[in-house]
Amino acid sequence: MKAVAFNGSARREGNTALLLDAVLEELEAEGIATETVSLAGHDVRGCTACYRCYENADGRCVIDDAVNDCIEHMLQADGVILASPTYFANVSPELKALIDRAGLVARANDDMLQGKVGAAVVAVRRAGALPVFDAITHFFLISQMIVPGSSYWNLGVGRDPGDVTGDTEGMETMRTLGANMAWLLRRLHDRPR
Numbered sequence: 001m002k003a004v005a006f007n008g009s010a011r012r013e014g015n016t017a018l019l020l021d022a023v024l025e026e027l028e029a030e031g032i033a034t035e036t037v038s039l040a041g042h043d044v045r046g047c048t049a050c051y052r053c054y055e056n057a058d059g060r061c062v063i064d065d066a067v068n069d070c071i072e073h074m075l076q077a078d079g080v081i082l083a084s085p086t087y088f089a090n091v092s093p094e095l096k097a098l099i100d101r102a103g104l105v106a107r108a109n110d111d112m113l114q115g116k117v118g119a120a121v122v123a124v125r126r127a128g129a130l131p132v133f134d135a136i137t138h139f140f141l142i143s144q145m146i147v148p149g150s151s152y153w154n155l156g157v158g159r160d161p162g163d164v165t166g167d168t169e170g171m172e173t174m175r176t177l178g179a180n181m182a183w184l185l186r187r188l189h190d191r192p193r
Helices: 015-029 053-057 068-076 093-108 131-142 168-190
Strands: 002-007 033-038 081-083 117-124 155-157
Touching: 002 015, 002 068, 015 033, 015 081, 015 155, 015 168, 033 068, 033 081, 033 093, 053 093, 068 093, 068 155, 081 093, 081 131, 081 168, 093 131, 117 131, 131 155
Parallel strands: 002 033, 002 081, 081 117, 117 155
Antiparallel strands: none
């Protein structure tokens, strides 16, 4: 079993990455292989609503950038984690592009993400994290993915890089999320088909 995490932050080693690390450590401790894909430094464009993904039905977007690689990573994984800092009470533009384009490609290809496990991770300075959490979770739900819970909403509070480690409850929420995601992945993997 494998989980892939997408870091939508412009900072590769910022608070979003630290929160992701806490989730991934729990998954790895439970025997789940993990991989992290950073969107930082990639020129990721938004959806142009051309609907060529429906015409082509090849599991790819016609825009040739990092999103197609991300879609392939999603397809190869059993679990998907989308992580974002809070930008004016919403996801980062790179993560929004990934959500919109991967979501449309998935729907155009027989809901190809259906049945995978999805989890949101949100870094926030002070407020506005819940719309970010909702945007990511809505992507999972409309993609017919399965979303595990945690001990609180999946967010950690911190402004400067590293501050989030001081949010004891936020870090514990991430560890609980990782453990719950591992439990769910194992149950889904072991179910009769």
